[in-house]
Amino acid sequence: MSDxxxxxxxxxxxxPDAPALTxxxxxxxxxxxxxxIRSIAAGLAEAGLAPGxxxxxxxxxxxxAVTLALGIVGAGGTVVFADPGAGEALFRARAALAAPRWVAAESLLYLASSRPLRPLARRRGLELAPYGRLVPDARHIRAGRRLPGVPAGALALDRLATGGGDGIRxxxxxxxxxVVFTSGTTDVPKAVVHTRGSLGAGLGDFARGVGIxxxxxxxxxxxxVGIPALIGGAHWTMPDPGLDPGARPEAYLEHLGDAELLFASPATLDAILTALDARPELRPALETIVLGGAPVLPPLLRRTFARMPGVGVRAVYGMTEILPVAIADGxxxxxxxxxxxxxxxRLVPSVRARIDDGELVLSxxxxxxxxxxxxxxxxxxxxxxxxxxxxxGDRLVLRGRAKDMFIRGTQNVYPGLYEPLIAGLPGVADAAMAGVPDAIGDDxxxxxxxxxxxxxxxxxTAHPLVAEVRRRLPGLVDAGVLPDAVVAVPALPRAGRSRKxxxxxxxxxxxxxxxAASGVGERA
Structure with missing residues (x-):
């Protein structure tokens, strides 16, 4: 098994002399x-990071992020991905479950979550947990120059990286x-634990399956996605994220003339195509577009091939617990x-699948x-x-979720195919589809x-996000499932201990x- x-x-x-990361x-x-990577692992071990x-x-x-994450794992530690935008209560619950001994964050995040600036962050919609005090007795690693709010004694990443040595275990x-948190609540946070072997197997399958x-x-x-590129000896370019955790679609445009393979979520590719429509002079040199993170539907594929007729598309199906599961040719x-x-x-080589009473079971x-x-x-x-x-054989076809289905006319609509895609649109924190029967029983x-x-x-329906979602959906989902209405809500209703x-x-x-919707004519 690959490590x-x-x-x-x-x-x-x-x-050694080839370009690795730009x-x-x-x-x-x-x-x-x-x-x-080797120096960071050595510095962490010397500073007291123990296996586990x-x-x-x-x-x-x-x-x-790349070198620190690999250095932590190489030294025997575990990376616990933590989204600071999850809200303070949920973030604290996740931290309590993970029980970390170390905290690694950018100096800017320590500053933004310090007492003087937390009210400002809150007014901007960010409920940041106080990073400097969140985990009692934790050791801290800062990325970036020292700023107010960084705990005393925090290790500077650049110093760890220049110390020399080889600390790889x-x-x-x-x-x-x-450890990756996927869902859950403040009472029952849910996190998936991967090993060096499971990551090696999955990312190796990904690299081979998309042609790295x-x-x-x-x-x-x-x-x-970038780490499998490195495993395959590719040259990985990262668009500038600015102050956001993910790059804006416009940040990709300057690189499309040189890139040969692009990985994006369907929502990001939709935004890139829209930006390209406004820049007809741009001629992407892409050989392959790899899509993942949400269902890949025909409207987006048609737009992609229309804008880039010679490109190959690979659609990746997987989940946090096992990625990838299957890869389709667009x-x-x-x-x-x-x-x-x-x-x-087709199922990737390392995945075993069976069907139990219609449900897909993987190992x-x-x-x-x-x-x-x-x-x-x-x-x-x-x-x-x-x-x-x-x-x-090894070809996999999804029919929807085990229980959730709506019927519109003669079409079965499985919301689980579309909800992740809608939730991935900019400005959307969560999303769900509901089927409401009309007078004749149609949904x-x-x-x-x-x-x-x-x-x-x-x-x-008056929230500004409603109009934006309505504008984006026709290019992303099948015409037959375009909603009769889009509604902004404070939160989605959840029930039971699992908060389903x-x-x-x-x-x-x-x-x-x-x-209130007038039917098909009102659909997004």
Missing amino acids: LVLSVLRACDAT ARGRTWSYRELGRR DRVLFSVRPGPD EGAPDDEAL RAGLRVLTDQLM AEKLAAPAGGGDAVG GPGLARGYLAELPEHPLAELRTGDLAELD RIVVAVVPAAEPPTAPT LDRTALAERLAPFAA
Whole structure:
């Protein structure tokens, strides 16, 4: 089984003079990248990081994030990805569950979450936890120059990186490497635990499945895509994120003339295509576009091929617990018969799949160890996905979710295929679809969105986000599932200990908006 960190370092040693990573105006060679990862691991070990220590990690994508994350894992530690935008209560609950001994963050985040500036951040819609005091007795690592709010004694990342030495521990495939929070509430946060082996298996499958090769010019802001690029000896370019955790679509445009492979979410690609429409003089040189993070639907594929006729498209299906699961060719996906489900491609080699009463069940070396709150007592042996599916050899077709389905006319609508895509649109914190029966039993479809900034106090169609979502949807989803109404809501109703979306309650709240819609002509 491949080891994540050792695979990257083997690439560094194989082509030391080749360009590895370009970001923020600088290009790092594989020699420089490998030396920095090894030095950071050595510095952390010397500073007291012990095998198994967890590090609460809030560093925006960039060279610092890449080398620090790999250095932590290489030294035997665990990276706990922490989204500071989750809100203070949820962030505290996640930190308590992860029980980190270390905190790594940018100096700017320490400053923004300090007492003088937290009220300003709150007025901008950010409920930041106080990073400097969040974890009692934690050791701190700062990325960037020292600013007010950085705890006394915090280790400077640049100093760790220039100390020399090689602190890489070979470890074992089952060593914990990564904790990713996926959902949950302040009472029951949910986190997936991956090992060095599961990450190595999954990211290796990804690199081979999308055609990563030495020297390929890869454009993405996603660490979990860029690291497979490094494993394959590619040249990874990261668009500038600015002050945001992810790059703005416009930041990609300046690189499209040189990049050969682009990875983006469907929502990001939609925004890139829209930006390209305003810049007809730009001629992307892309060979391949890789899409993931949400369903890839025919309208977006058609727009992509119309703008870039010679490009190849790969659509990746996976989930936090096991990524990737399957990879589809975009042209084949577009040519699939209508109404035949979502053809998500061929299973990658390391994944084993079976169908149990219609539900897709997965296992294999890329499967996560389990859920943090349930370990070590209940490790994952296989994953029940909740997706209805069919297998034809190694070809996988999704039929929707096990319980959630609406009917509009003669069309079955599975909201689980579309909700992640809508939730990925800029400004949307959460999203759900509700089916509200009309007088003849047909379902009116209403989309509820929770604005990331200035959510309303009651459901409304007057929020500015509503118009933006309505504008974006026709290019992203099938015409047959365009909603009759889009409504901004303060929060989605949830029920039970697991805080699962309560679709019945949601439909009741949205019924007046469905009744007010005038039918197909009102669809987004």
